[in-house]
Amino acid sequence: MSFQQFVRPQCHEFDVHFHFTQYALKPYFALDSVRKDHNGWNTSGKPTANFNLDGDRWAASFDYQHQPILPPDPSVAPNYGLETVPLFRVHFVARDSLYDNERADRSARIRGGTITVRPRWPDMKVKDDETGEVSSVDGYMDIGQPYLDVQVQGSNIDFDLYLDVVQEAMAAFGIHRKYFSDPARTSNINDAAVYVRPKRSLSGPVYAADGPIERIHQLLESDRSGVRRHHANHSKLPGYHVATTVDTPRAGQLVKGHRLGKEIKHYYPEYPENRSPDDPLYHPKVEVSLQTNVTHETVWWDERDDRPDDPDREQLRTELEEVLLNVLDWSGLSTGSNGEGGTYVSDAYFKSYQEKRASRKAVESPLPKIENEQETRVIQQWKNMRDSDAAVIDELLSDGGVVSPSDVAESSGYCYRTIREACHRLEDLIDWSYGKLEIASDYQKQLLLERVRAAKANFEQTVNTTVAEVADRERAADRGAFAQWRRQYNVTVSDAETHHQTWRIEYAASDRLEAREVLQAGQVAFKAATGRHSTVGIHVVMEIDGQREVITDLEGFTSATSARLELQKYGKQFDQVRDELAEIFGRPDDADLEASSAPR
Numbered sequence: 001m002s003f004q005q006f007v008r009p010q011c012h013e014f015d016v017h018f019h020f021t022q023y024a025l026k027p028y029f030a031l032d033s034v035r036k037d038h039n040g041w042n043t044s045g046k047p048t049a050n051f052n053l054d055g056d057r058w059a060a061s062f063d064y065q066h067q068p069i070l071p072p073d074p075s076v077a078p079n080y081g082l083e084t085v086p087l088f089r090v091h092f093v094a095r096d097s098l099y100d101n102e103r104a105d106r107s108a109r110i111r112g113g114t115i116t117v118r119p120r121w122p123d124m125k126v127k128d129d130e131t132g133e134v135s136s137v138d139g140y141m142d143i144g145q146p147y148l149d150v151q152v153q154g155s156n157i158d159f160d161l162y163l164d165v166v167q168e169a170m171a172a173f174g175i176h177r178k179y180f181s182d183p184a185r186t187s188n189i190n191d192a193a194v195y196v197r198p199k200r201s202l203s204g205p206v207y208a209a210d211g212p213i214e215r216i217h218q219l220l221e222s223d224r225s226g227v228r229r230h231h232a233n234h235s236k237l238p239g240y241h242v243a244t245t246v247d248t249p250r251a252g253q254l255v256k257g258h259r260l261g262k263e264i265k266h267y268y269p270e271y272p273e274n275r276s277p278d279d280p281l282y283h284p285k286v287e288v289s290l291q292t293n294v295t296h297e298t299v300w301w302d303e304r305d306d307r308p309d310d311p312d313r314e315q316l317r318t319e320l321e322e323v324l325l326n327v328l329d330w331s332g333l334s335t336g337s338n339g340e341g342g343t344y345v346s347d348a349y350f351k352s353y354q355e356k357r358a359s360r361k362a363v364e365s366p367l368p369k370i371e372n373e374q375e376t377r378v379i380q381q382w383k384n385m386r387d388s389d390a391a392v393i394d395e396l397l398s399d400g401g402v403v404s405p406s407d408v409a410e411s412s413g414y415c416y417r418t419i420r421e422a423c424h425r426l427e428d429l430i431d432w433s434y435g436k437l438e439i440a441s442d443y444q445k446q447l448l449l450e451r452v453r454a455a456k457a458n459f460e461q462t463v464n465t466t467v468a469e470v471a472d473r474e475r476a477a478d479r480g481a482f483a484q485w486r487r488q489y490n491v492t493v494s495d496a497e498t499h500h501q502t503w504r505i506e507y508a509a510s511d512r513l514e515a516r517e518v519l520q521a522g523q524v525a526f527k528a529a530t531g532r533h534s535t536v537g538i539h540v541v542m543e544i545d546g547q548r549e550v551i552t553d554l555e556g557f558t559s560a561t562s563a564r565l566e567l568q569k570y571g572k573q574f575d576q577v578r579d580e581l582a583e584i585f586g587r588p589d590d591a592d593l594e595a596s597s598a599p600r
Helices: 026-037 159-172 212-220 248-254 313-330 367-383 387-398 405-412 416-425 442-475 480-489 512-530 554-560 562-585 590-597
Strands: 010-020 048-053 056-065 087-094 112-120 125-127 134-136 147-155 188-196 230-233 241-246 262-267 285-290 430-433 436-439 491-494 502-509 539-544 547-551
Touching (some): 010 159, 010 285, 026 056, 026 112, 048 159, 147 159, 212 241, 241 248, 248 313, 480 491, 480 502, 502 512
Parallel strands (some): 502 539
Antiparallel strands (some): 010 147, 010 188, 048 056, 241 262, 539 547
16 A cells, blocks of 8 residues: 655755766866965955755855875876865855854754765875875775765755755856766765654654564564664653664565665654743654665665666655654554644644655554564474573573574583574574574563573463463454554544544544544444444544534444434435426426415
């Protein structure tokens, strides 16, 4: 299924490396001319300029920095002509409502950033100023020819505008746009993030102990491998900074087809306790960002003809928005835009009322299914576990370092072959690669620890209880119809784990008849998903016939108004049929009506 229309996430941080090869180092010499032609470095300060883009006026400042890089060999760049290799920077900032009226390089640049220009060529050399030692430059992309690496780091700018930012900022200092119009296919993205800003009173399910951020960490991160980053700081207020990382191998487990490592985060700005409720920064951000250090592939600026299956800017945006929207949905929050009093709060850049139409996958949360599968594996393996199997598990639970089969053999007294056979039997519980053993997920580790402790008291009772719990979860796992209804009518559910819920419905019903039909559909789906026989105690906030209404008893509303609304519906149908017959046969005048109604 797909989100046809949803709240428009705001682009936040972004970091891209544009490679420009068409004019070799010619635009670099143009930048050096700006440096040389400015005579006020020691008097009036750095060169400044202004440009227009995306409805805003922007301020820019120019700067440079010397580097210990040696000029290129004449065989590589015969017309270089410079004795040094300076690095150039252009700072830029939008002159919008949050602009602090500082020069661009001194500004906070809340909507703005930095352009850093580095010349590149094959076999670059660097000279140590102290020792005079010459060595090769590491960490840059050698594409076999001279080019410019133009890195742009910014925030609160649409991802697609960053190439325009470079062109307009350079043009403001007199450098032709054509030099920066055609980035090479090696141009790539290092960082990107999108966010929404839900109300503080509604965002709790996102970071709760049983919410999606915590459960993703428990279920999708293995015991020892990869980058384990999970941060939960509730020091200033609940949900102050809660984040977890999903790497490339697990991205597809969260949303099928995804390939990019990400961080999912709920956080507030610094000093949220000093904000008033009418300040947008009183409310948190929920953000999803690219994490290149846990992504196995390069994300290119544009789709590459020679590598069509590689991820590019479009796939990056799709994955970030899909994870963000699905995490909100799994938390019971609406994924649609809203008006005043809705789920989201506008700030200077994120607009809660802006909608976006695009194909985005809305998936049922895979976390309950993954949790059930992992519990079932633990139960099945535990029931049939041999002593040698238990020795492997015990070693992995007690040892905090890297553990290999030979380590377990040495510590347990079993021969290496016996331990290898045990590892094969335990393949559903442990990962075994490159001679290293680890429990497959943090959640399974906790389950095994519980069973090790419980086994000392009453193992059989623990197993039977757990099997019953898994069966109950599987019976209640199918929440598809209710989730679909919530997405269809843009519904946020508060206090989802209690009997006293509030459904905030952004969909506006034209009249009470339509409101009843919408709410009855929700009742049916809710009862099927939860097994509850009644919706007594559920409150609804909904716009009906242009008025925002609070329905304090959903069950009472739908049953008490049912007969009256049915009569209204059939009355309207009767009036429609009567009017159609009158058009065909003619409408009788008042005298005919009186005669036909007189007693006979």
